[in-house]
């Protein structure tokens with residue numbers, strides 16, 4: 128294996144826990160605890176990302192090197208690695224939850240590549256001081272989901288943490304999937320995640336909640352210098368107020384862009400707790416996430432959230448704002464007045480609105496977007512919801528529709544319910560007429576309209592039932608469907624006749640099946 132260059136800034140520059148080992152504990156005055164992955168019996172590489180291998184300077188032959196599975200299961204360390212788990216807190220479902228921390232994630236080290244710094248982190252690598260009552264492991268089903276969706280989001284052009292590889296541990300893990308008193312053994316796995324930084328809002332919230340304002344400042348300075356080079360902070364000495372202000376506004380802006388793109392493609396994160404919010408505005412912690420099949424603003428994939436629906440599709444933009452408010456609260460001590468924090472929050476609103484507007488225009492293939500167009504898009508969303516239409520397939524069918532012709536049989540594929548289809552038929556005719564009039568008014572050529580639309584509307588998304596099929600087959604011992612699905616998700620916007628099976632609405636069998644529409648945090 129070609130060697131990697133490590134530069135472990137987090138553990139070098141920030142204070143750590145003096146104690147070692149996985150005893151569960153409250154850790155004060157420190158950002159991390161040094162901890163080694165717990166070895167596994169029989170690690171097997173199940174899937175990998177060739178793009179991420181490439182970024183680390185490897186090609187796919189590295190997979191055949193037995194050392195690869197040993198290293199990325201945590202059994203063996205490479206020279207220069209300095210493993211640790213991070214200490215952070217968070218607001219879970221709206222309530223302050225105190226210290227959480229990496230209960231099953233262990234960072235191996237920070238690699239310097241030609242282009243950037245990349246932190247390698249194992250998820251499911253064994254107990255840490257932050258594991259509380261849990262085991263520090265991860266099951267295969269949730270690891271497949273995290274692996275696939277991390278890469279799928281990247282190929283959709285949405286900021287995300289990445290996944291290098293998925294490794295089966297050869298060991299089983301006990302989980303009570305629906306917290307209903309039915310624990311079962313499941314195969315275990317480890318995902319190696321990759322990002323320039325895994326720092327979360329919660330890393331700032333924890334010291335702030337304990338009144339450790341000096342630590343908040345230390346982490347802010349570190350983050351600005353390491354992860355926001357564009358802010359051009361001086362390498363040493365105190366940072367001034369305007370720099371902190373611009374940094375916070377940048378975090379707000381990135382969060383806004385990320386969430387606007389989630390809304391564009393129909394991604395529902397499912398657990399937008401502040402400990403799952405990346406300071407870099409990356410989609411982070413793929414747990415009970417889901418993809419919109421039939422358009423439904425009130426849908427949440429997370430059964431743990433079924434009552435309150437706090438993290439439902441249509442609420443994600445508001446939750447982004449609320450979470451930034453918690454971060455702002457944690458950063459108060461950096462500022463002499465609250466004004467820069469309000470300015471950052473305003474930036475969130477502005478950037479979300481403008482990004483969402485551009486996305487809406489592109490989804491409809493419009494080259495201008497007036498208030499009337501805003502209204503047009505809103506009435507479409509009402510139609511999609513009332514008619515129970517598939518979000519992904521609808522926008523592609525709309526692009527395919529030759530405006531001079533009557534809508535074709537292609538529309539059949541977007542409906543889930545015949546009665547709802549019939550009940551909304553007149554509404555649909557009316558909307559299509561308004562839409563085609565607007566296109567004519569703009570004088571748009573059909574090819575141009577199609578090109579704009581097919582760049583904004585993916586055809587292949589990581590639908591829950593597709594991931595579940597790959598999971599079911601992996602449980603039967605066949606891991607090839609994971610890589611096959613990843614291959615499709617590499618080019619989500621380009622129609623490929625060979626991939627017809629991946630561009631279908633959710634089949635009836637998956638409507639209420641565990642893993643397809645119902646997921647829990649148990650992973």
Ligand code: AMP
Nearest residue numbers: 227228229230231258261262263264414
């Ligand atoms: P999540 O809901 O996945 O964001 O996790 C919330 C907290 O629970 C984080 O501190 C996780 O590290 C921790 N956690 C979740 N699953 C496990 C597990 N199997 N073992 C240890 N800690 C866990």
Ligand code: MG
Nearest residue numbers: 402403411412
């Ligand atoms: Mg988490």
